[in-house]
Amino acid sequence: MNEDDLIARHFAPLAGEGxxxxxxxxxxxxxxTGHDLxxxxxxxxxxxxxxxxxxxxxxxxxxxxxxxxxxxxxxATPRGFVLALALPKHDEAWLASFARGLKRDSEAFSxxxxxxxxxxxPGPLMVSVTAFGTVxxxxxxxxxxxxxxxxxxVTGTIGDAALGLLERQGQISAGQGGAHLVARYLMPEPRNAxxxxxxxHAHAAMDxxxxxxxxxxxxxxxxxxxxxxxxxxxxxxxxxxxxxxxxEALFTRALTGGDxxxxxxxxxxxxxxxxxxxxxxxxxxxxxxxxxxxxxxAPTFCWADGRALNVVGGSYSHF
Amino acid sequence: MNEDDLIARHFAPLAGEGxxxxxxxxxxxxxxTGHDLxxxxxxxxxxxxxxxxxxxxxxxxxxxxxxxxxxxxxxATPRGFVLALALPKHDEAWLASFARGLKRDSEAFSxxxxxxxxxxxPGPLMVSVTAFGTVxxxxxxxxxxxxxxxxxxVTGTIGDAALGLLERQGQISAGQGGAHLVARYLMPEPRNAxxxxxxxHAHAAMDxxxxxxxxxxxxxxxxxxxxxxxxxxxxxxxxxxxxxxxxEALFTRALTGGDxxxxxxxxxxxxxxxxxxxxxxxxxxxxxxxxxxxxxxAPTFCWADGRALNVVGGSYSHF
Numbered sequence: 001m002n003e004d005d006l007i008a009r010h011f012a013p014l015a016g017e018g019x020x021x022x023x024x025x026x027x028x029x030x031x032x033t034g035h036d037l038x039x040x041x042x043x044x045x046x047x048x049x050x051x052x053x054x055x056x057x058x059x060x061x062x063x064x065x066x067x068x069x070x071x072x073x074x075x076a077t078p079r080g081f082v083l084a085l086a087l088p089k090h091d092e093a094w095l096a097s098f099a100r101g102l103k104r105d106s107e108a109f110s111x112x113x114x115x116x117x118x119x120x121x122p123g124p125l126m127v128s129v130t131a132f133g134t135v136x137x138x139x140x141x142x143x144x145x146x147x148x149x150x151x152x153x154v155t156g157t158i159g160d161a162a163l164g165l166l167e168r169q170g171q172i173s174a175g176q177g178g179a180h181l182v183a184r185y186l187m188p189e190p191r192n193a194x195x196x197x198x199x200x201h202a203h204a205a206m207d208x209x210x211x212x213x214x215x216x217x218x219x220x221x222x223x224x225x226x227x228x229x230x231x232x233x234x235x236x237x238x239x240x241x242x243x244x245x246x247x248e249a250l251f252t253r254a255l256t257g258g259d260x261x262x263x264x265x266x267x268x269x270x271x272x273x274x275x276x277x278x279x280x281x282x283x284x285x286x287x288x289x290x291x292x293x294x295x296x297x298a299p300t301f302c303w304a305d306g307r308a309l310n311v312v313g314g315s316y317s318h319f
Numbered sequence: 320m321n322e323d324d325l326i327a328r329h330f331a332p333l334a335g336e337g338x339x340x341x342x343x344x345x346x347x348x349x350x351x352t353g354h355d356l357x358x359x360x361x362x363x364x365x366x367x368x369x370x371x372x373x374x375x376x377x378x379x380x381x382x383x384x385x386x387x388x389x390x391x392x393x394x395a396t397p398r399g400f401v402l403a404l405a406l407p408k409h410d411e412a413w414l415a416s417f418a419r420g421l422k423r424d425s426e427a428f429s430x431x432x433x434x435x436x437x438x439x440x441p442g443p444l445m446v447s448v449t450a451f452g453t454v455x456x457x458x459x460x461x462x463x464x465x466x467x468x469x470x471x472x473v474t475g476t477i478g479d480a481a482l483g484l485l486e487r488q489g490q491i492s493a494g495q496g497g498a499h500l501v502a503r504y505l506m507p508e509p510r511n512a513x514x515x516x517x518x519x520h521a522h523a524a525m526d527x528x529x530x531x532x533x534x535x536x537x538x539x540x541x542x543x544x545x546x547x548x549x550x551x552x553x554x555x556x557x558x559x560x561x562x563x564x565x566x567e568a569l570f571t572r573a574l575t576g577g578d579x580x581x582x583x584x585x586x587x588x589x590x591x592x593x594x595x596x597x598x599x600x601x602x603x604x605x606x607x608x609x610x611x612x613x614x615x616x617a618p619t620f621c622w623a624d625g626r627a628l629n630v631v632g633g634s635y636s637h638f
Contacts, residue, residue, distance in 0.1 A: 036349050
């Protein structure tokens with residue numbers, strides 16, 4: 001089976017209108033008057049970003065969802081994606097499962113395949129997705145727009161995936177909550193439903209993929225401000241709370257370990273209540289975790305008694 | 320040096336306006352009223368698509384140019400690109416050279432960097448580029464539009480890169496012309512200058528990247544037609560002609576070996592002269608090599624005496 005046959009069998013059935021049946025050299029996105037295109041790209045490598053023996057459909061889902069998460073944080077409506085796939089071998093069953101995973105999420109998120117490239121590699125599997133969304137003209141929610149006085153929010157719960165990875169590696173034993181944590185590592189839940197509320201209210205937003213502490217620090221730095229985060233307010237799932245208990249090292253790991261794919265948003269204080277109401281109406285849980293302050297110092301992460309968390313490093317680096 | 324530092328040092332200086340200084344999660348392409356976006360993606364893997372020890376700036380150029388070539392064939396004006404880079408190690412000198420190559424061609428083709436992702440890999444270097452161009456609404460030149468009666472044209476010369484690869488591997492010895500052939504393998508010359516003439520005149524076009532015979536066969540198949548190509552009319556460079564001589568096996572290799580990055584275009588017969596004039600005005604050499612016929616048989620590639628070339632395979636497969 002050559003590349004064309006492979007594409008015709010596994011990928012052409014997923015092609016959206018702009019993908020032209022994957023018969024052309026290129027895809028097309030028709031102009032949408034009054035809208036900007038938002039573009040994001042995340043690449044995943046076996047052994048670095050996932051385990052090579054993860055189910056193929058889960059790898060496909062993760063590759064789409066980490067990109068959908070970026071679009072969500074920008075307030076963008078998903079429009080489609082391009083897939084570059086480097087395959088170490090030809091395995092029909094694996095490809096069929098991978099294509100099923102793509103199809104499932106492509107349909108669930110109205111996110112058609114537009115094109116791509118399939119190549120062989122003597123190295124590990126690599127999946128690189130370039131994702132497209134649209135926002136009303138000039139309205140993309142930036143990472144750089146946080147202002148002193150803003151309230152900081154995160155969606156969902158923080159740290160599950162980082163603890164799920166530890167559980168999977170046998171470094172912790174989370175008991176009953178273990179399956180939840182591992183599932184959160186394997187399968188991100190991008191918060192695309194929240195996009196309209198971010199467009200309406202957020203000064204700035206980004207998706208939390210490299211750990212809350214590192215990513216929040218990054219957003220404050222590029223916005224030219226700092227933040228005070230109340231650790232007691234950071235939302236943990238019951239499973240994460242049960243694992244972390246009183247262990248500050250594990251709590252730190254939960255806040256720096258990455259793979260959350262939740263949204264961090266900076267909301268003007270006078271819009272905070274409206275944002276909470278909008279998020280609830282959209283079915284996305286959001287939690288206020290701190291405030292933006294006018295300083296270029298590093299953000300502080302403090303317990304209720306004022307003691308700061310001792311963070312070494314701060315961010316998990318996939319690189 | 321972490322990923323952020325690497326990006327800030329090597330890639331942020333290349334970012335176009337839509338790249339937002341590479342400080343955000345996403346890039347933006349502002350809506351261009353009355354224009355469609357054309358998207359193409361080509362991934363290159365060390366040891367498959369180039370030699371791992373090729374100069375880093377040449378690898379960068381090739382990654383951009385193979386994508387620029389796709390945009391050219393679609394009649395699109397280049398607007399920018401997103402880069403996914405999987406690095407086997409951190410090598411500052413290599414990265415600096417790679418970034419220089421990107422910068423050179425980014426400037427030469429008005430093709431700004433918009434964003435991307437840099438990851439580490441335990442495998443070979445991989446460079447995946449997703450490229451963007453614009454065409455007037457509904458005007459992208461398709462691969463599927465060739466019609467019976469059209470004249471078939473190619474740009475430049477065919478087979479140089481395939482022979483250059485053989486020269487480089489020591490399988491042939493091309494003498495004085497060797498350097499030209501190797502250079503054509505290492506550094507494609509995308510025909511973006513021809514885009515306006517293709518937009519104006521072409522029923523169909525594609526870039527020749529997997530060998531003229533295979534790619535022409537593909538274009539005829541998806542257009543539901545066939546073609547008769549006159550082998551004596553296929554343009555060869557003096558270096559290629561000197562190597563090929565009377566050796567039909569080498570000539571076949573030149574027509575099937577890939578990496579040409581020339582444009583194959585199907586032009587209505589009554590526009591053929593106007594297309595030639597337009598191409599000349601744009602400084603791109605084009606050669607008429609055959610005609611499109613109404614049949615779904617495979618295309619024929621014939622010598623002047625009517626004898627057909629005996630092609631086994633037909634197309635080099637990178638996959």
